Amino acid sequence: MYYQVPVKIDKQEDGLWRVEAPSLQGCFVDAPTLADALRQIQEVIAMCLDIDEEEGRPLPPDVQMGEALPMSAVISVIPDEIEFYRVLPNGQRVPASAAAREKAAKGGSKQGRKKRAA
Numbered sequence: 001m002y003y004q005v006p007v008k009i010d011k012q013e014d015g016l017w018r019v020e021a022p023s024l025q026g027c028f029v030d031a032p033t034l035a036d037a038l039r040q041i042q043e044v045i046a047m048c049l050d051i052d053e054e055e056g057r058p059l060p061p062d063v064q065m066g067e068a069l070p071m072s073a074v075i076s077v078i079p080d081e082i083e084f085y086r087v088l089p090n091g092q093r094v095p096a097s098a099a100a101r102e103k104a105a106k107g108g109s110k111q112g113r114k115k116r117a118a
Contacts, residue, residue, distance in 0.1 A: 005023070006023065019031075021044075023061075028044070035078075
């Protein structure tokens with residue numbers, strides 16, 4: 001079983017991402033990255049749905065319960081907030097995202113492959 005819950009996503013003046021489920025009272029999170037906010041809102045939605053069920057409240061009309069898979073979703077992605085690398089044919093890892101390039105520029109990224117113990 002799963003729930004499809006509409007959420008609103010916004011970036012606040014303080015730079016934090018806010019994700020909220022407007023139809024569930026008090027259901028929101030603030031996080032430094034969109035990925036963190038989307039991960040955290042799932043737990044908060046689960047808690048809100050559990051409380052609503054415990055208190056005998058029906059599901060809001062825009063919250064749908066599903067049983068069968070596959071399900072579908074639209075996912076928002078901010079590539080500059082995600083650290084990812086590309087591996088060149090020679091095995092060298094190079095920063096591909098802005099976040100990874102920034103980390104490498106600060107000296108926080110190790111280039112090349114780690115050697116495995118035999």
